Amino acid sequence: NAGVTQTPKFQVLKTGQSMTLQCAQDMNHEYMSWYRQDPGMGLRLIHYSVGAGITDQGEVPNGYNVSRSTTEDFPLRLLSAAPSQTSVYFCASSYFGSYEQYFGPGTRLTVT
Amino acid sequence: KQEVTQIPAALSVPEGENLVLNCSFTDSAIYNLQWFRQDPGKGLTSLLLIQSSQREQTSGRLNASLDKSSGRSTLYIAASQPGDSATYLCAVRGGATNKLIFGTGTLLAVQP
Numbered sequence: 001n002a003g004v005t006q007t008p009k010f011q012v013l014k015t016g017q018s019m020t021l022q023c024a025q026d027m028n029h030e031y032m033s034w035y036r037q038d039p040g041m042g043l044r045l046i047h048y049s050v051g052a053g054i055t056d057q058g059e060v061p062n063g064y065n066v067s068r069s070t071t072e073d074f075p076l077r078l079l080s081a082a083p084s085q086t087s088v089y090f091c092a093s094s095y096f097g098s099y100e101q102y103f104g105p106g107t108r109l110t111v112t
Numbered sequence: 113k114q115e116v117t118q119i120p121a122a123l124s125v126p127e128g129e130n131l132v133l134n135c136s137f138t139d140s141a142i143y144n145l146q147w148f149r150q151d152p153g154k155g156l157t158s159l160l161l162i163q164s165s166q167r168e169q170t171s172g173r174l175n176a177s178l179d180k181s182s183g184r185s186t187l188y189i190a191a192s193q194p195g196d197s198a199t200y201l202c203a204v205r206g207g208a209t210n211k212l213i214f215g216t217g218t219l220l221a222v223q224p
Contacts, residue, residue: 031210042116042214043201050210058211090155094210101146101212103156 002007002026004104006091012110013081021107023091030096031081032074036060036087037106049074050096081111114139114206118215125192126223133187135202140180143205146204146212147176147187150199159200160187192222 007022025032033048035058045058049068057078064078074093078085088108094101115138125131135145144163148156160169160176162185168177175188189196199219203212 033210033212035212035214040216042216043203043212044214045211046209083186092156092212096210099210100158100161101210103148105155108153 004091004093006089006104006107008010008107009105010108012112013078013080014112015083017081018077018079019081021078021089021091021109023074023076023104024072025074025091025093025095025102026072027102028071029093029102030071031060031101032068032091032093033101034064034066034076035090035092037090038087046076050094067098078109082112085109095100114142114204114213116202116204116213116215118200118218119201120218121216122197122219123201123221124219124221127192127194129192129222130190131192131220133189133196133200133202133220135185136185137183137185137204137213139206140183141206143178145176145178145185145202145204146175148203150201150217152198156201157201192213192220193223194224196220197222 004025012093030051034046035043049055071075091104092101147159148162158184173190178185199217201217203214
């Protein structure tokens with residue numbers, strides 16, 4: 001199993017550009033989520049999905065869109081990047097229920 | 113609103129020492145608590161998962177305890193090694209969804 005994979009590892013964007021962060025898992029997990037990690041703030045939930053076709057907002061959803069067309073993939077879209085979105089983004093997955101969550105290696109995004 | 117606090121924010125110990133990391137949470141109605149390790153520039157590695165009905169979990173030199181009524185968890189690391197140097201994060205699953213609420217972490221340095 002590759003586990004949870006994320007691409008790209010690093011990305012630099014200019015203000016106003018759009019991009020998609022990719023996340024995939026090969027463990028057949030129903031639950032997937034996106035977090036951002038900022039210094040002194042810990043990890044905060046952006047969006048999550050409990051299965052294909054079902055998504056919902058987390059704590060900090062503004063400026064981000066998600067969709068879940070397959071069990072394996074959960075991309076995060078930045079529609080118009082802002083400097084406040086400079087952060088490290090982590091994708092996570094698990095079986096739905098009281099199970100351990102697995103995290104990807106992260107994408108470090110800088111918006112100038 | 114659930115809040116998770118980790119104390120201390122940073123800790124430096126000599127190799128071989130036993131140590132305790134603390135995690136507290138404000139709402140005792142949790143489903144489980146998970147401890148993670150994060151190395152610099154890397155993703156999160158799950159260390160231990162404690163269900164709300166459990167008091168402790170052990171893995172090698174690591175032992176995590178949970179006292180739901182007082183809103184506390186501790187991570188005990190026995191015979192610390194320089195390779196244990198990392199940031200340790202705790203996270204609680206606070207509801208019927210799989211959302212995790214994270215603390216801001218304890219940065220551990222084990223001096224050889």
